[in-house]
Amino acid sequence: MDPDIARNRLLDAAEELFYGRGVQAVGMDELRSASGVSLKRLYQLFPSKADIIEAYLRRRDTRWRESLAAYVSERTGPRVKVLAVFDWLHDWFAGPGFRGCAFINAFGELGAVSPAVATAAREHKDAFHRYLAELAADAGGPPELAGQLALLAEGAITTAAVSGSPEAARRARSTAETLLQVKGNPV
Numbered sequence: 001m002d003p004d005i006a007r008n009r010l011l012d013a014a015e016e017l018f019y020g021r022g023v024q025a026v027g028m029d030e031l032r033s034a035s036g037v038s039l040k041r042l043y044q045l046f047p048s049k050a051d052i053i054e055a056y057l058r059r060r061d062t063r064w065r066e067s068l069a070a071y072v073s074e075r076t077g078p079r080v081k082v083l084a085v086f087d088w089l090h091d092w093f094a095g096p097g098f099r100g101c102a103f104i105n106a107f108g109e110l111g112a113v114s115p116a117v118a119t120a121a122r123e124h125k126d127a128f129h130r131y132l133a134e135l136a137a138d139a140g141g142p143p144e145l146a147g148q149l150a151l152l153a154e155g156a157i158t159t160a161a162v163s164g165s166p167e168a169a170r171r172a173r174s175t176a177e178t179l180l181q182v183k184g185n186p187v
Helices: 003-021 028-035 039-045 049-073 078-094 102-110 115-138 144-163 167-183
Strands: none
Touching (some): 003 028, 003 049, 003 102, 028 039, 049 078, 144 167
């Protein structure tokens, strides 16, 4: 099997299994079975489980942020773009298999013992915060607005995961709308 195909199949399986059940609950043999990649090839591509966990998180980060940015970029107006973040979150929460933030989940399982997982989680959150800071600045908001929006989004992600309801995104959107009105001109 071509190494790129094998790598993608392994990462697809890792994403489904790790996100669905947790990184510690899934063994390498299960990844092999789910991906159809031989154990020998698996270990050639990812010498340890830590390597595949980090690769899974890195790929998920790229996909997650690209999907969000594509959704937001289709909107017109800087304040509408800020609010679109919460609309995108609602769609994500309502989708099949939503289990919260993969980075918080992995950090909760391994952050204390895996510097790579902790770093991947921090870098994901930092990149999301920078993105929100760009949107907030474009909307005329003060620098602290980005942190407030990030807390709203992170709280909505956690609440939706625990409650099983996407409505946390709607409540967070409403609060973001209020913040935008308080921090500048009405939406």
